[in-house]
Amino acid sequence: MTGEAKGRTQPLGRLRLGVNIDHVATIRNARGGRHPEPLRAAKAAAAAGADGITAHLREDRRHITDADIEALTETLRGLDLPLNFEMAATEEMQAIALRHRPHAVCIVPERREERTTEGGLEVAREENRLAHFIAPLREAGCRVSIFIAADERQIEAAARIGAPVIELHTGAYCERDHDGDLAGRDAELERLRRCAAFAHGLGLEVHAGHGLTYETAGPVAAFPEVMELNIGHFLVGEAIFSGLDSAIRRMRDVMDRARREAFGEGAA
Numbered sequence: 001m002t003g004e005a006k007g008r009t010q011p012l013g014r015l016r017l018g019v020n021i022d023h024v025a026t027i028r029n030a031r032g033g034r035h036p037e038p039l040r041a042a043k044a045a046a047a048a049g050a051d052g053i054t055a056h057l058r059e060d061r062r063h064i065t066d067a068d069i070e071a072l073t074e075t076l077r078g079l080d081l082p083l084n085f086e087m088a089a090t091e092e093m094q095a096i097a098l099r100h101r102p103h104a105v106c107i108v109p110e111r112r113e114e115r116t117t118e119g120g121l122e123v124a125r126e127e128n129r130l131a132h133f134i135a136p137l138r139e140a141g142c143r144v145s146i147f148i149a150a151d152e153r154q155i156e157a158a159a160r161i162g163a164p165v166i167e168l169h170t171g172a173y174c175e176r177d178h179d180g181d182l183a184g185r186d187a188e189l190e191r192l193r194r195c196a197a198f199a200h201g202l203g204l205e206v207h208a209g210h211g212l213t214y215e216t217a218g219p220v221a222a223f224p225e226v227m228e229l230n231i232g233h234f235l236v237g238e239a240i241f242s243g244l245d246s247a248i249r250r251m252r253d254v255m256d257r258a259r260r261e262a263f264g265e266g267a268a
């Protein structure tokens with residue numbers, strides 16, 4: 001489907017790649033040592049062309065730790081590389097974010113028993129609390145995004161609480177691709193496409209992420225409204241075989257090729 005078919009002839013701008021380094025920390029923590037170091041991965045990602053670094057400080061610190069956030073905050077500013085700090089909507093995380101004042105914060109749901117981020121934030125269920133929660137983060141100059149499922153009701157709620165950005169959870173789309181459920185995959189992709197356009201129509205900046213691979217990132221990159229993809233687990237896995245630099249550069253090429261095919265040579 002070309003940009004014309006979506007009602008837009010051109011994408012909104014250059015599509016950014018945020019590299020999530022959570023699972024570099026997963027490998028490090030497996031032995032309780034200091035190798036591999038997430039900060040080193042962030043620097044390598046920057047050298048490979050990443051537009052930003054994403055790190056999720058979970059309440060249980062299963063991967064990224066407070067010390068990682070400390071080191072990333074200090075170093076990335078010097079590299080002029082934005083840090084997208086993913087966090088749950090808790091007082092503890094709000095205090096940490098206000099202390100570090102990262103370029104961006106992304107509010108994500110968390111359950112200690114989950115293996116990975118399973119769903120999107122239920123914004124519609126707690127609008128008043130979340131509106132008050134994000135206000136000081138925005139006043140501190142952080143770009144606030146809300147990690148939500150592709151659901152118009154959640155998108156409208158995110159706009160109502162004053163979030164300027166949403167990040168669409170691409171996990172359901174990616175899982176169906178992984179499972180070979182191509183009809184289900186295509187239905188989830190259409191849902192994502194519809195929600196990206198809907199969110200843009202409400203004035204929200206649109207990001208997407210979770211589970212994206214070389215195969216699944218391209219169709220999402222072709223959505224004209226999407227401005228940023230956050231990708232981590234797959235890139236860290238691929239780095240085992242081809243190296244982190246190569247994996248990031250290949251993902252960047254996948255994204256740029258998808259944009260060129262959708263919108264013409266000048267679109268990447």
Ligand SMILES: CC(=O)[C@@H](O)[C@H](O)COP(=O)(O)O
Binds near residue numbers: 116210
């Ligand atoms: C919010 C999101 O989709 C990712 O940042 C994800 O949280 C990666 O970390 P986990 O694999 O621990 O969920």
Ligand SMILES: NCC(=O)COP(=O)(O)O
Binds near residue numbers: 147208211
């Ligand atoms: N918010 C999504 C993200 O940061 C990366 O998710 P994943 O690629 O590690 O699944």
